[in-house]
Amino acid sequence: MRVVFELSKNQFLSNNEIAEQLEISEQTVETHMKRALKIMRAALGLFVYLTFIL
Numbered sequence: 001m002r003v004v005f006e007l008s009k010n011q012f013l014s015n016n017e018i019a020e021q022l023e024i025s026e027q028t029v030e031t032h033m034k035r036a037l038k039i040m041r042a043a044l045g046l047f048v049y050l051t052f053i054l
Helices: 003-008 015-022 027-053
Strands: none
Touching: 003 015, 003 027, 015 027
C-alpha cells in the first residue's frame, strides 16, 4: 500500500503505470490508494483534534 501511494504521489505515476511496474491489476492499485488515503485522513483527523485540545 505504501509503495503504491509513494509512486502515485511522489513520482506522479498513473494507476496504469503503477500496475504495470508492480505487476498488479489497476483495481488493486485503486484499492491500495483508497485504503492509504482513509488511513491518512483518520491519522490527520486525530492529530488536528489533539492539537486543538492541547
